[in-house]
Amino acid sequence: MRTIHVIGIGAGDPDQLTFQAVKAMRSTDVFFILDKGEAKADLTGLRRDMLDTHLADRAYRVVEARDPERDRSAGGAAYSPAVGDWRSARADIYERLIxxxxxxxxxxxxxxxGDPALYDSTLAVLEEVRERSTVAFDHDVVPGISSVSTLVARHRTGLNRVGRPVQIxxxxxxxxxxxxxxxDDVVVMLDAHQRFRAFAGQDVDIYWGAYIGTPDEILVSGPLAEAAPRIERLREQARERKGWIMDTYLLRRSPGER
Known part of the structure; x- marks a missing residue:
């Protein structure tokens, strides 16, 4: 029976690999990597650096495939179908690779x-492949340190306050x-349009980070009204420099604003 490890590798810092992740990597024969194009080539490079560091004494293969493009213009009622089409296109690739x-x-x-269970499609795509029943395999999941955990750690703050809920x-x-x-504590991921700006008139603090866990990491925190212009400027500069950006932020509202 073929076996697949789905390994969470953290937010980018090689030191965030857990012992469980390294153990799973060392039991792997073939690593599948989806290439997201030249602009994000450094993401592939980070993965290869991790393999070089932890598997220098053993043989393994790396197989790359081009990640399908997703229709990012789809909104409203068209959003979920567009994501479904993209996941099915990924399933076609996973099925062939396996x-x-x-x-x-x-x-x-x-x-x-980050962590495979938090805003990542890999588990859902593999489940679609399994449901097709064209190739048999077993799989397990190794949890990873998410960008959310890394964000609050870098800002030296908690994710929630005493007895209060947090929403992602x-x-x-x-x-x-x-x-x-x-x-009052809301973590926002996958925000390409800086939606935090809508709350700049409220008593809200922001803890923002881009490229978290990598050498390019950028951090900003403070009252949202003061921090928002700086975040927008840094975000634009970073995108122009690297061609892409991944960021996460925590909005922390004063209880009196509810």
């Missing part, structure tokens, strides 16, 4: 940024729903 590149008694692995959402949902009632 069937053609992995022997029946071998172990393959996908190295997933996306930029799109934040724009549609605003800050939720009864929740």
């Amino acid at each position: 069937a053609d590149e992995l022997g029946e008694d071998e172990t393959g692995a996908f190295l997933v940024w 959402t996306t930029g799109r949902r934040l724009a549609e729903e605003g800050l939720p009632d009864g929740v």
Whole structure:
């Protein structure tokens, strides 16, 4: 039976690899890496650096495939179908990689940024492949240190306050729903449009980070009204310099603003 490890590798810092992750990597014969194009080549480079560091004494193979493009213009009711189409296109690639590149008694692995259970499609895509019943495999999941955990650690703050809930959402949902009632600490991921700007007139602090856990890491914190212009400027400069950006932030509302 083919085996697949889905390995969380942290937010980018090689030191965030857990012993469990390294152990799973060292039991892997084939690593599957989806290439996201020249602009994000350094993401592939970081994965290869981790392999070079921890598997220097053993043989393994790396198989790369081009990640399918997603329709990022789709919004509203079209958003979920567009994501579904993109995941199915990924499933086609995963299915081919597992069937053609992995022997029946071998172990393959996908190295997933952060934690595979938090806003990542790998588990859902593998489940779609399993449901097709064209190639048999077993799989397990190694949790990783998420960008959320790394963000609050870098800012030396907690994720929530005493006895209070915390919500993790996306930029799109934040724009549609605003800050939720009864929740004063909101983590926002996948925000390409800086939706935090809508709350600059409220008593809200922001803890923001881009390229968290990598040498390019950028951190900003403070009252949102003061920090927002600086974040926008740094974000634009970083995107122009690198061609892409991944950022996460925590919005912390004063209880009196509810």
